[in-house]
Amino acid sequence: EEHISGRKSVQYIREYQENKSKAHDELEAIQLAKLRKLLVHAAKTCDFYRRQWDEIGFDPSEIQSVEELSQLPILDKDVVRENYDSFVSSSFRGKNIKKTTGGSSGVPFQFELDAESNERRQAVMWRGYGGLNAGLGEKTLYLWGASIAPVGARSELKERLYHAFYNRKILNSFKMTQQNIGSYVEVLNKYKPQAVVSYVNPIVQLSDYILTNNIKVGPPKSILTGAEPLYEFQREKIEAAFQAPVYNTYGCREFMLIGSECERRQGLHVNIDHLVVETVDEQGVAAKSGDVLITDLYNYGFPLIRYRNGDRATWQDSSYQCECGSNFPMIKSVDGRKLDLVKTSDGRSIPGEFFPHLLKDYRNIRQFQVVQHNLDSIDLNVVLHDVAFKQELDHIKGLVEKNCGEHLKVNVNVVENIMLTSSGKLKVVDSKIL
Template sequence: MKYSSIFTKFLFPFYYRVLKKSKVVEKVNDANARLLWDQKKLKEYQWQQLTNLLNFCWNNVPYYKRVWQEAGITSIEQINNLDKFAKLPILTKQDVMAHYNELIPECNKASNIKKSTGGSTGQPFHFELNVASHEARLAIAWRGYREVGAGLGTKTVYLWGASLGKVSFLRRTKESLYHRFFNNYMLNSFEMNQNNIHQYIEKINNIKPDAIVSYVNPLVELAKYIIAHNIKMHKPNTIVTGAEALYEHQRELIEKAFNCHVHNTYGCREFMLISSECEKQKGLHINIDQLVVETINEKRETIANESGDIVITDLTNYGMPLIRYLNGDCATLTNDTCDCGNPLPMMNSVDGRKLDIIKCPNGQLIPGELFPHMFKDFSWIYIFQVVQEQLDEIEIKLVLKEQEQNPDFSAIESIINEYAAESLTIKFNIVDDIPLTPSGKRRVTVCKI
C-alpha cells in the first residue's frame, strides 16, 4: 500500500482526531463530497451559508450593522438574493485597519487565530479567524490539490518561501517532523540563486517527488536552467503553482523542463485557496462552497467576462467576518462550465498579481514575494516599496506608523543581505506616502533594470 493511502486512511485521521482534537478530517470528507453535487445544489448551499453569516453579522458585528444601516438597510431580511447582497458596501484593507476591534464579535474574540500578511500592495495587514474557519480552509486547499494529483500524503517537493530571520531549534524541529509526516519536502525558494540552483535540481532528482508545489518565478528560473544545461529531470506526476500569476509561456517552459502538466492556483492569505485549475487547464474552479467571489468595475458594479477588481466573502469566518472584501487583485470571471465534471464555476484568469524580481550583481534573483513575507513581521512599518534602478543598489521606501521615531533597519538589512550575499547597497527612505498606480494599485517591488 502506498504511503499516501496509509496516510489518508490511518495517519491523517489519527493526527487530527486523536492528537489535535480537530474536525479537519470531517471537513475534508465533506468538502470532497460536495464535488459530487450539481452546481444548482452548490449555489443553494452557498446562499444558505451566506444567509447564516449575514444574520450573525447583523446581530454580533457592530461594524456591519452600523455601515449597513447607513446604506439604508433596516432589516437583514432585505438581503434576500445575491443581487441585493451585491449592493452592500465594499470592505477595504483600510476599513479593517481603521475599525479592527469593531469587526470582531465579542463571542469569538478569546478563541480567534491571529494572522498577518505583507500583502502584494505593500501594506502590512492583520486579521483574525475562528478555528472552524481555519479547518475549513485547510480542507478546501487539500481538495484543490487532490484534484490535480497532489493530495494528502503525496510525496511532494515545496519550492516555497520559508520563515525569515532566526528560527528556534524547537520550531525548526517541529516543522521538519510535520512536513515529513505529511510526506512534504521543503526547499526554500528565497535562498535559490544562480550559484546554488544546481543543488536544488539535484535535491529534486534525489527526492523523486510525485508532485511539485512552487511559486511561479523560482520554478521558471529552475526550468530555464534545466533546459539551458540539457539536464535530465525526474518526471513528477503533477506541478502546482501559486502566489504569482502564471502566464502561458511560463507554463510551456516549465512543462518542457519537467515533462508534466502544470496547474495554476489562486489564493491569498486572508482566504487561502480561492480557485484552482483541474486537469483540463481551461480556467480555475472557484470554491463557492467556501466563498462568494465577485468582480466589480470602477463604478463598483458587479461584472463578468471582463477583468475587474476581486471582492470576496468568506462563508466560514465568524471570528472576523470579511464581507465583500476588496483584496487588491483583478480577475476575469466567466459563466462557462468545465467539461471535467467538477461543478464549481470558473474563473477565466487572474490578471493582477505580479511582483518584480530584484536582481543582484552576482546573478542572484530575489523574488518579489520575499519582501511582503519579511515586512509583515515589522509592526512599525505602515507601507513599503522596494525600488531598483541600478544593479548594485535598492531603495526601500517606508511609511512608518506615527509612534515609531527611531526605526532600527539592521534586522531588515540582515535578512536582505543574507539572500543578496552582501552584493546590494540598501538605502532606506522614510516618506509620507507611496502613490498608487493609475489602476489604483501600489507596487511592492519595482525593478527598472
C-alpha cells in the same frame, strides 16, 4: 489531523468532496444559506457591520439571493485597519487565530479567523490539490516561502517531523540563489515527489537552470503554481524542464485557495461552497472582468464581507461547461493585481500582462521588472543570461515605446538581480504612483 491535532479537517474534506458532484443550483443554494447565516451573525456580533447596515437599512435575514450583496459597500484594507476592533466578533474575541500578510503596498495587513475557518480553508485547499496529485498525505515537495529567521535545532527537528507527518518536504524559496540553485535540483531528484507546489517565480528560475544546463529531472506527476500570476510562456518553460503538466491555482493569504485548475486546464474552478467571489468595474458595478471581491462564508471570528483583495480577474462565460463535468463556476484568468498597471500622462493604462507577452520571445532575458515612479517614464530592469548580448535591448525599448505611446519614455537597465517582495514574489510591475 483528527487524533493528534484534534482538528476536523478530514471531516470537512469529505464534506467539500461530496459537493463536487452536486448540481450548480444545489451549490448556489448551499452558498446562499451559508451567506445568510454569516450576515446575520456579523450584524449581531460585529460593531462595524451593525452600524453600517443600520445606517443603510439592510436586513441580512431577508436576503434572498447572493446578488443582493451588491447593496453593501465594498470593504478595503484601509477600512479594516482603521476599524480593526469593530470587525472582531464579540463571540470570538480573544479566541481567534491572528494572521498578517505583507500586502502589495508593503504595508502589513492584519486579520483574524476562528478555528473552524482555519480548518475549513485547509480542507478546501486539500480538495483542490487532491485532484492534482498533491492532496493530504500525497508525497509533495513545496518550493515555497519559509521562515528566514534562524531557529534552534529542536525547533528545526519539530518542523521536519511536522512536515514528514504530511508526507511533504519544504524547500525555502527565499534562500534559493544562483550559487545554490543546483542543490535544489539535487534535493528534488533525490526526494522524487509525486507533485511539486511552488510560487511561480522560483519554479521558473529552477526551470531556467535545468534547461540551460541540460539536467535530467525525474518528472513528477504534476506541478502546481500559486501566489503569483502564471503566464503561458512560463507554463511552457516549466513543462519543458520537468516534463510534467503545470496546473495553476489562485488564492491569497486572507482566504487561502479561491480557485484551481482541474486536469483539463480550461480555467479556475471557484470554491463557491466556501466563498462568494465577485468582480466589479471601477464604479463598483458587477462586471465579467474587474476587481475581485471576496466574502468568506465561514470566518465568523473576523468576517470579511465584500473584501477587495487587490486582484483583477475575468470570469468564463456562465454557459461554459468544463469537460471535467464540474458544476463550479470558473474564472477564465487572473489578470494580475490592480496596481500592476503602467499609466501615462495622456490617461492611458497599460496592463502588466503586456510586458510578459512582449518579452517572452527574448531568450536572453532571465528576469525583468517594470518600475514606474512618474507618468512620464518607466524603468525596465532586466537580468540577462549573458550580458555580452545586449543588442536586443534597443529593439525592446523601441517596441515598448511604440506600444505605450509617445508620452512615455522607457529606460532599459541591465541589473544583476531583482529584489523580490517580503513574501518572496516578483512584482511584474512595481507602480509607485498612487
